[in-house]
Amino acid sequence: MYDILVNSLNYENWSRGTQYGAQLAVLMQGAVTGAYIYPSPLYATPSFSTPQLIEAVLESARVLEAAALAAERPFVDWATGMGVGHAAWVVGQGNLADALAQIACWHDLLVLERDPLRTWASPSDLAALILALGLPCIVVPPQPVRTVALSRVAVAWNGAPEAIRAVHSALPLLQQANEVLLLRGAPKEVFPEVTWKPPFDIDAYLQRHGIRARSQDLLTNEHDAGEALLEQAERFHADLLVMGAYGRSRFSEWALGGATRHVLWHARLPVLFRH
Numbered sequence: 231m232y233d234i235l236v237n238s239l240n241y242e243n244w245s246r247g248t249q250y251g252a253q254l255a256v257l258m259q260g261a262v263t264g265a266y267i268y269p270s271p272l273y274a275t276p277s278f279s280t281p282q283l284i285e286a287v288l289e290s291a292r293v294l295e296a297a298a299l300a301a302e303r304p305f306v307d308w309a310t311g312m313g314v315g316h317a318a319w320v321v322g323q324g325n326l327a328d329a330l331a332q333i334a335c336w337h338d339l340l341v342l343e344r345d346p347l348r349t350w351a352s353p354s355d356l357a358a359l360i361l362a363l364g365l366p367c368i369v370v371p372p373q374p375v376r377t378v379a380l381s382r383v384a385v386a387w388n389g390a391p392e393a394i395r396a397v398h399s400a401l402p403l404l405q406q407a408n409e410v411l412l413l414r415g416a417p418k419e420v421f422p423e424v425t426w427k428p429p430f431d432i433d434a435y436l437q438r439h440g441i442r443a444r445s446q447d448l449l450t451n452e453h454d455a456g457e458a459l460l461e462q463a464e465r466f467h468a469d470l471l472v473m474g475a476y477g478r479s480r481f482s483e484w485a486l487g488g489a490t491r492h493v494l495w496h497a498r499l500p501v502l503f504r505h
Contacts, residue, residue, distance in 0.1 A: 232260030235337040241266050241301035247343035247370045252309045253378035261316035264305050266298050267329045327359045340367045361477040366399035366504045380406040384468040390418040392474025396504035400472045410443035411466050456492025475503040
């Protein structure tokens with residue numbers, strides 16, 4: 231069973247991320263869980279509040295929770311009507327990133343929407359979540375995905391551990407594809423003090439898993455790598471781009487590397503990221 235978790239932005243209708251996750255579950259003959267998460271009412275309570283105001287805030291949260299829980303049957307009926315074999319609905323209260331990080335541990339894949347103005351307090355919040363989860367995340371762009379498919383999948387490849395983990399995480403999706411294109415960038419030496427003979431062979435690895443990929447060299451510098459990846463993925467008419475999420479920590483705040491950041495904020499197709 232392939233378990234897909236979707237961060238549902240609301241409980242009254244199903245946004246593009248929720249729809250993408252459900253349709254992907256149909257393709258994968260897997261399960262989908264819709265997760266609606268709302269902040270604790272304590273965050274909405276001013277420091278100096280009257281008992282009446284606190285009670286009003288708490289009552290508002292109770293009403294919201296009841297309405298969100300009541301969406302379970304509509305969501306399950308909608309998803310199963312689309313052909314999903316198993317659908318579930320959960321409601322959580324708390325910080326969005328913390329809640330998703332917790333429930334993501336029970337799933338194989340998390341689907342997110344790139345919508346920083348409505349969902350994320352700042353652009354770095356989405357990046358921090360992707361880097362912290364330890365789970366593959368498909369980020370759906372603001373543009374509607376007209377057809378959810380896995381016929382043509384592009385893979386950003388430079389041999390780094392993040393790229394290897396991304397490919398490994400995406401194997402069930404790559405095995406569904408009719409065509410896989412490896413976009414080969416400059417090799418990234420992460421552990422120069424360690425050598426392997428023979429070196430890791432990505433083509434042999436994919437062939438062992440029933441995947442035959444063709445390669446294309448990505449002739450660009452690191453600064454323009456993100457733009458080049460998206461350009462080649464578009465020329466390939468890719469349904470999905472798979473890539474490692476590269477990050478660095480500065481003063482305990484996560485930040486994405488340049489290519490990852492560019493793809494995250496400019497991709498017009500779904501992208502699977504894995505740190």
